[in-house]
Amino acid sequence: MNPALQAIAALMPHLILVPIALPLFTAALLLVLREERERLKLAINLGSTMLGFLVSVALLAWTAGAETQTVGVYLPGNWPAPFGITLALDRLAALMLLTANTVALASILFASARWHRAGVLYHTLFQFQLMGLAGAFLTADLFNLFVFFEILLAASYGLLLHGSGQAxxxxxxHYIAINLAASTLFLIGAALLYGITGTLNMADIARAMSDVPQAHRGLLNAGAATLAMAFLIKAGVWPLNFWLVPAYAAAAAPVGALFAVLTKVGVYALLRLWPLWFGEAAGLSGQWGGAYLYGAGMATMAFGALGMLASQRLNYLAGHAAILSSGTLLAAMGLGQADVTSGLIYYLPGSTLAGASLFLLSDLIKRWRNDGASIAPYERDDTPFLTPELLPSETFNLDDEQQILVGRVIQAATAFLGLAFLLITLVITGLPPLSGFIGKFAMLTAALGSAAATPKAWWLLALMLLTGFMALLAMTRVGIRHFWAAHDRRAPQLRMLEGLPIAGLLAACVALVVQAAAVMHYTSQAARALHAPVQYIEEILATPPREAPGR
Structure with missing residues (x-):
């Protein structure tokens, strides 16, 4: 092999640590700088986020070309598993890292136009948020998963309050209270599992599952259920999601976009741990909890779709769309089939990117709506109405049905907002030809195409069609309200830094369609690794510490 390629190959395992270490050191540097130096802090934050995005692309490319399930295992403390800290990179973790960093890059670009100046410590909290997300995706033991959960939650508390205001x-x-309760459940569940298995390493717990005596199975399942409850709260499962929409809607637009990834952290944790611990090798506990995941996911789908129909505000619509997406993922996960999981993993990044785009777009549309000309609607609880003095009169150009004729060429900025809203609608509702349709089609084809198709699969098909139709009605109504029925309104004032992130996120959704064959091959490999985790367990537990130089 070429010496340069050998050097790159030797450095790749160390690259696993970069998504965690880079935002940590960036946040420390930003803390040293005074708040008055906002341009420098913005440049550092933007540069670090861009570098993190490039690292995640490199890690994804590394996993795509690998032959093993677990591409890299890194021991930060140089202690072997299960005694030391372990980081593990596989296809699922790499995909989640790239999704999170893509949204983060779009978020900080959007915030650089105006939002980053609305409060203090925005850039520092932003980097700590990225550190927590990366650590949650890469860690291979429960204790450090809890640590990284707390890091990302602590940062999210500050980011949610960015810009102040009563709302x-x-x-x-509410957000802090419910997440503190979830953290408590996390600790209780982890303690119960440690008491039964004697370890907190994820792979080591999976190895010990089949050896747990029957007398302790009830306590084992109780510990796993308590732990899962913490993840389900974070994923926005019904009826524990009453906090999610008001919190995400109240956040600043770039923060709301980043929070769209947070709902997927809970889904990721369940996707990582449930097949690992309760797969076929789990003995008497095999496939335990699948019915609960399926039922909770179906209820969450229905709640999210109803919430979209009831939403009058765009940011509330985006919050309920995130709930609908999480419910779809959980219901499909509950079927416990590797082929369904492959479609699920394909659907996950596209729905996340579309949800983040909708949060950003809602800020632009709201600002455009409040900047109208002669008949701009006043706001009362974000519900438009016309005062008597602004009702149509003889001075307006009316058609035969006394409707105002606009008769203008659509401005480029207005066309961009409308096209972006259309593409987001296609992804969220699952209409062809974008990634939402392909992901749902892949899940349903796998669930119904097997000879042993269960009634659960048919119910999932019916609810997917129904919730998709409900979401389409909700999005269409909002689109008519903001675009078609908007009369005599000045063209929206958009900055390049505000339009570019939305265009980039939607371009990524289109890229998922253009490269659908390659992406589906990647997700199929990731799903097979999740449902047959023997190699994952062996590689983590068998990775030796590195010898000190000179020995």
């Missing part, structure tokens, strides 16, 4: 403070208190 953010009120929603922030």
């Amino acid at each position: 953010r403070v009120q929603s922030g208190l």
Whole structure:
């Protein structure tokens, strides 16, 4: 092999640590700088986020070309598993890292136009948020998963309050209270599992599952259920998601976009641990909990779709769309089939990118709506109405049905907002030809195409069609309200830094369609590794510490 390629190959395992270490050191540097140096802090934050995005692309390319399930295992403390800290990179972790960093890059670009100046410590909290997300995706033991959960939650508390205001403070208190309760459940569940298995390493717990005596199975399942409850709260499962929409809607637009990834952290944790611990090798506990995941996912789908129909505000619509996406993922996960999981993993990044785009777009549309000309609607609880003096009169150009004729060429900025809203609608509702349709089609084809198709699969098909139709009605109504029925309104004032992130996120959704064959091959490999984790367990537990130089 070429010496340069050998050097790159030797450095790749160390690259696993970069998504965690880079935002940590960036946040420390930003803390040293005074708040008055906002341009420098913005440049550092933007540069670090861009570098993190490039690292995640490199890690994804590394996993795509690998032959093993677990591409890299890194021991930061140089202690072997299960005694030391372990980081593990596989296809699922790499995909989640790239998704999170893509949204983060779009978020900080959007915030650089105006939002980053709305409060203090925004850039520092932003980097700590990225550190927590990366650590949650890469860690291979429960204790460090809890640590990284707390890091990302602590950062999210501050980010939610960015920009101040009564709505953010009120929603922030609810958000903090429910997440503190979830953290408590996390600790209780982890303690129960440690008491039964004697370890907190994820792979080591999976190895010990089949050896747990029957007398302790009830306590084992109780510990796993308590732990899963913490993840389900974070994923926005019904009926524990009453906090999610008000909190995400109250956040600043770039923060809301980043929070769209947070709902997927809980889904990721369940996707990582449930097949690992309760797969076919789990003995008497095999496939335990699948019915609960399926039922909770179906209920969450229905709640999210109903919430979209009831939403009058765009940011509330985006919050309920995130709930609908999480419910779809959980219901499909509950079927416990590797082929369904492959479609699920394909659907996950596209729905996340579309949800983040909708949060950003809602800020632009709201600002455009409040900047109208002669008949701009006033706001009362974000519900438009016309005062008597602004009702149509003889001075307006009316058609035969007394409707106002606009008769203008659509401006480029207005066309961009409308096209972006259309593409987001296609992804969220699962209509062809974008990634939402392909992901749902892949899940349903796998669930119904097997000879042993269960009634669960048919119910999932019916609910997917129904919730997709409900979401389409909700998005269409909002689109008519903001675009078609908008009369005599000045063209929206958009900055390049505000339009570019939305265009980039939607371009990524289109890229998922253009490269659908390659992406589906990647997700199929990731799903097979999740449902047959023997190699994952062996590689983590068998990775030796590195010898000190000179020995």
